[in-house]
Amino acid sequence: MKILVVDDDPGIRELVRITLQDAGYAVAAAAEAIGALSMLEAENPDLAIVDVMMPGMDGFALTRELKSFKDMPVLLLTAKGALEDKERGFRAGSDDYVVKPFEPKELLFRVEAILRRYGKEEEAPILAGPLEIDRQSYEVTCGSRTLLLPLKEFELLTILASRPNVVFERERLLELVWGLDYEGDGGTLSVHIKRIRGRLEGLTDRVSIVTVRGVGYKMEILP
Structure with a gap:
């Protein structure tokens, strides 16, 4: 299972990468939306974790692009917790929403839940x-x-x-x-x-x- 991580904060990118790899996932990472979109064909990720506040194309717009690519599951990761931001995320097509700062275990639980809903969860022991x-x-x-x-x-x-x-x-x-x-x-x-x-x-x-x-x-x- 491969997960695409898109966040302009290198510290958050590294934390998410290590958390996912420790749980057995393969990870591809990008610092901004355009770079992420250019990786889709080659990496073919199963799920994307996307920061909302990024320079250029924001996470809401990137979510819509990812959904149009192959209805890819998207988890939005952001420092904003206001109800209107969550609403924008879900209206853009996101599957879940995690507010920074977050616990790595919570992120993993939410990733696993999304993958189960899409029938992509790895069942192999x-x-x-x-x-x-x-x-x-x-x-x-x-x-x-x-x-x-x-x-x-x-x-x-x-x-x-x-x-x-x-x-x-x-x-x-x-x-x-x-x-x-x-x-x-x-x-x-x-x-x-x-x-x-x-x-x-x-x-x-x-x-x-x-x-x-x-x-x-x-x-x-x-x-």
Whole structure:
């Protein structure tokens, strides 16, 4: 699944790109509407996340263009939260509307909801060595054995399994699973990682969660 991100703020573009890639999506990005339109044929995205306030063609006009291209799902991303702006967005054809600042998890939930409505959501489970992680049933299977994890543990395992051997910083994992406004300490993450390790030990010795000292965690898979 590929998502087109259009925002003239490089910081927001990077935040959205990392959030989507961590969730397993491919991402194409543009800083303005004309650049985004020039990418459509080559990139053929499944959904677009569009900022409203951009120089030149604004997000409302770009939404209409994207809808005329192939009725592409569009999520508008903006600092404006006034009712009239939301109305303009929906009248332009947008499928949803997220106000900055936003939590990455909320953005992902809304993306997934839009894709479900369009019948584009990826149903395939995540495969990590002998593990099969089903994001629909929240089940983790290994051979004939099935494991049901508490939600936070399942989300952590899913994130790590989506990109094996890639190190996720502790702060990034806290943001993705607990949200940007989480005020607890890193001990909560350590406890959840410890619990996941204990559960995996009962399933397989080919998959492990490795601590990268001073940075975070990664999943390693043995052949």
